[in-house]
Amino acid sequence: AIAGAAEVSRRFEAGLDAGRVTLDALWDEAYQPVPGTAPQKFTTRALPFYQTALADVLEGLAALTPQTILCVATDRQGYLPVHNKRFSHPHRPDDAEWNGQHSRDRIMMTDRTAQAGLKSTKPFLVQTYRRRLGSKVELLKDVSAPILVKGRRWGVLRLCYTP
Numbered sequence: 001a002i003a004g005a006a007e008v009s010r011r012f013e014a015g016l017d018a019g020r021v022t023l024d025a026l027w028d029e030a031y032q033p034v035p036g037t038a039p040q041k042f043t044t045r046a047l048p049f050y051q052t053a054l055a056d057v058l059e060g061l062a063a064l065t066p067q068t069i070l071c072v073a074t075d076r077q078g079y080l081p082v083h084n085k086r087f088s089h090p091h092r093p094d095d096a097e098w099n100g101q102h103s104r105d106r107i108m109m110t111d112r113t114a115q116a117g118l119k120s121t122k123p124f125l126v127q128t129y130r131r132r133l134g135s136k137v138e139l140l141k142d143v144s145a146p147i148l149v150k151g152r153r154w155g156v157l158r159l160c161y162t163p
Contacts, residue, residue, distance in 0.1 A: 001124055001143040001144065001145040001157055001158075001159040002123060002124055002145045004057065004058075004061045004071065004145070004157045004159060005073075005145035005146060005147045005148075005156070005157040007057050008053075008054065008057060008073050008147045008157055009147050009148050009149055009154075011053045011054075011057065012026060012053060012147070012149045012154065013149060013150060015049055015053055016149070016150070020049055021046055021049040021053075023149075023150070024045075025044070025045040025046040025049065026046050026049075026149060026154060027154075028044040028045045028046055029044075029077055030044070030045075031043075031044060031077075031079060031108070032044070034091075034106065036093060037091055037099070038096040038099060039096065039099060039100055039104075039107050040107065040108070041091065041103075041105070041106040041107055042079060042106055042107070042108065043106065044079065044081070046081070047081055047106070050073075050081035050082050051081070051082055054073055054081070054082040055082055058071045058072060058073065058082060058083075058084055059071075059084055059085060061157075061159055062084045062086075064159070065161065067161040067162045067163075068159065068160070068161045069138075069140060069160045069161055069162060070083070070084050070086075070087065070158075070159075070160050071084065071157070071158065071159045071160070072084070072109075072157070072158050073147060073155060073156070073157050073158070074109050074114060074118065074155045074156060074158065075154060075155040076118060076153060076154065076155050077108070078108045078109040078110050078114050078115065078118060079106075079107075079108055079109075079155075080104070080105065080106070080107055080108070080109050081105065081106055082105055083104045083105040086102075087101075087102060087103075087104040087105070088103065088104065088105040089102040089103050090103065091103045097135075101136070111129075112129075113127050113129040113142050114158070116144075117142065117144030117156045117158060118144075118155065118156055120144060120146075120156075123145065123146075124143055124144065124145045125143070125144045125145075126141065126142070126143050127141070127142045127144075128140070128141055128142075128163070129142060131160075138162065139162070139163060140160045140161065140162060140163075141160065141161050141162070141163050142158055142159070142160045143158070143159045143160075144156045144157065144158050144159075145157050145159075
């Protein structure tokens with residue numbers, strides 16, 4: 001998780017240095033709701049950058065071990081711009097339960113586990129929690145590590161796996 005967070009930090013800083021994204025866009029908190037989505041999805045000015053900078057590193061970490069379930073990066077408000085492919089299927093109108101399990105990119109992570117990771121000031125935080133996706137509940141371990149951009153905390157990388 002720490003190495004993954006460092007890689008995301010490096011990619012974000014490289015994007016800044018190359019002019020592919022601005023600091024203002026990375027810290028954009030004017031989350032624009034995507035109409036007709038449930039759970040509610042959002043866009044920001046940096047979404048196109050996130051989609052190119054995050055996808056392959058998050059996919060690689062999600063495939064780390066057979067027990068690894070997911071790897072995501074959320075900003076300091078819990079915005080999850082890019083999820084792993086297995087959780088980023090196209091949104092289905094009028095099917096919130098299916099979307100909650102299979103179309104989870106561009107949502108806000110406001111649950112207790114996500115918020116604890118965002119508030120932690122440690123190099124990493126390990127938590128155990130029960131994740132509910134629709135009617136399915138599974139026990140997961142969550143390792144969060146801070147993502148720093150130009151010395152400022154952008155958010156966290158979360159690596160989740162089954163114990």
